[in-house]
């Protein structure tokens with residue numbers, strides 16, 4: 001069934017006009033489509049606007065990228081969240097691709113509606129960049145799995161209902177081959193979450209101790225021993241989201257992207273006539289614009305059925321944008337950046353951005369790892385020799 | 400000025416380093432940075448007894464009679480451990496200002512206390528604009544020495560017993576001495592992003608103050624005091640950068656990913672090499688400027704300006720890159736990387752920004 005662009009646009013704008021109220025903005029469960037109440041997200045899902053690219057069987061409309069963008073733009077135009085989750089909802093996309101039919105039927109709608117909170121149980125004290133080196137152990141006992149180990153830097157773990165868990169199920173095969181991927185229920189006695197204080201003075205990330213935690217058979221995603229493949233899908237979604245948006249200055253979870261921000265800031269600080277500052281602002285503004293152009297071009301390529309190398313660049317570009325923007329904000333404020341706290345919001349913004357930029361340049365795979373991936377997978381440069389790649393994991397040197 | 404031999408310098412620096420290792424480790428820094436005064440008074444007394452607080456105060460007034468060369472070395476050690484306290488504000492900036500003014504009465508009254516650490520002094524030289532130029536002064540003085548206006552970014556202003564305030568007068572700029580408990584004055588402690596630092600803002604409303612007369616123009620004396628302060632700060636930055644690089648290289652050797660030390664990856668190795676170039680250049684710039692100032696060399700203006708921006712940029716770059724090289728562990732409050740990063744950011748703003756000093760550097764060549 002096809003629909004014309006005009007008819008689609010009319011339908012979505014009419015629906016939004018009839019249903020959207022700004023009071024629907026609110027908190028969904030951690031990690032879900034930001035800034036919306038579950039009540040609103042439920043309406044969006046039931047009206048089939050949440051994942052327009054997906055099939056009708058899965059709350060979608062089977063639209064192509066071009067038409068899906070019409071829907072997303074209509075939502076953006078009124079400031080309504082919840083659409084475009086077929087690109088941005090890493091949890092739902094991973095579950096849709098890999099969960100068992102029974103689990104998928106339960107979890108996918110709940111994820112789209114923001115009813116369940118999620119976290120990523122990947123990194124461990126000894127395995128960060130080298131995720132295939134995880135040592136959290138999963139054993140099959142009767143009809144379920146028992147999990148033991150420690151995870152770290154787990155954002156939103158305290159609020160999460162499930163964690164996407166990467167763990168080792170086979171120690172006698174090489175590191176990438178013995179991994180499996182689970183949706184681990186977080187609210188159970190075997191899961192202990194201890195908050196870690198961050199350099200931003202917030203505590204979003206945590207240590208997670210897993211002691212005989214239980215996962216049911218249906219919590220396994222993909223085949224046993226096929227966890228590395230599932231992880232690649234999940235990481236691709238995570239990185240593409242991180243390449244398009246980032247948490248801006250402390251004042252909110254706004255996307256960075258308002259070109260006027262730096263110009264306004266410089267004007268307010270009386271520095272807009274300073275040629276050095278002008279040069280800096282032009283450079284950062286251009287970096288943001290170019291990243292958006294790259295992303296748009298990559299998407300257009302994708303729609304034509306080719307995979308796009310440019311997609312891989314987004315996260316690296318975003319990291320550079322954030323660090324540069326922080327530097328320029330600091331330069332504009334000068335000595336004002338010495339301060340912090342609610343009475344000094346401009347300084348607070350600059351300093352927070354300076355620190356939180358590392359969320360993008362370290363979290364989700366560091367800049368160095370992104371460069372390796374781009375060099376090897378995109379440009380086809382020879383791989384770094386990996387000393388432990390083909391060795392049974394039991395014999396691998398630990399971190 | 401007393402002449403320090405190389406042996407004297409080494410002996411003093413070694414003793415100071417031992418004391419800091421003993422008493423100013425990371426745990427101590429974290430403890431004192433959470434206290435309102437922000438430094439350890441007992442350690443302060445010991446540093447003073449060792450002759451470090453009064454290092455650049457003349458011997459006639461109870462000091463060590465040292466100069467920029469000794470001071471720079473000492474400050475490298477202070478920077479390496481992120482020493483908290485008014486060493487720079489009182490022992491360097493305020494003491495140098497009093498000496499540069501050449502006001503005998505003020506020297507006799509204030510320097511002995513500054514040198515033995517019993518009196519904490521600082522200088523209030525800029526306003527809300529936070530630029531260390533005559534135009535940025537926002538305090539004015541009447542004929543009879545009453546101060547009105549605002550001074551800000553006063554390092555350790557809340558700790559000081561005595562403030563030396565730059566103010567506009569009918570015929571130029573003057574320096575005024577005000578006691579912390581003088582009437583008609585409100586001192587506000589500002590919340591500093593760098594928790595190891597203390598800064599304050601003061602509003603003056605007809606505050607009675609004592610003019611410190613000088614033989615020459617007061618702004619020249621302020622510049623002379625700022626030069627000494629810049630050298631000290633450059634030393635702190637160079638020392639801090641070197642320590643952070645050391646920590647980072649140690650970690651790169653110890654941390655294993657992909658079955659090998661992360662330091663075996665060229666991405667990490669190359670970053671480390673670049674940071675060594677930064678921190679060595681900072682050390683050279685700081686030490687050269689100290690020597691130039693001590694000798695009154697021809698290139699003193701350009702050397703001090705160069706040290707000011709090269710050391711600020713090096714410390715900022717080294718600390719920022721270090722976080723990246725550590726990965727997630729350095730995103731935690733418990734790891735020291737952020738303490739250094741925050742100090743580097745504040746050091747780069749105090750007493751003038753790197754771009755201010757780049758401009759000065761060019762001007763020193765007549766450009």
Ligand SMILES: Cc1cc2nc3c(=O)[nH]c(=O)nc-3n(C[C@H](O)[C@H](O)[C@H](O)COP(=O)(O)OP(=O)(O)OC[C@H]3O[C@@H](n4cnc5c(N)ncnc54)[C@H](O)[C@@H]3O)c2cc1C
Pocket residue numbers: 119120121122123124125127128129130152153154155156205358359362363364365366367368369372654656657661664665666667723724725726727728730
């Ligand atoms: C704010 C924040 C939130 C996070 N949230 C989560 C979360 O929710 N869930 C989760 O599982 N993890 C999370 N992480 C962890 C993050 O994914 C890891 O920190 C990251 O992958 C790096 O791992 P590591 O910290 O162990 O550093 P390491 O892997 O030890 O890296 C240290 C340094 O070595 C470099 N390096 C390592 N290998 C190579 C190589 N092959 N070539 C070149 N350089 C290399 C790195 O680039 C880095 O500079 C978060 C991290 C941060 C900072």
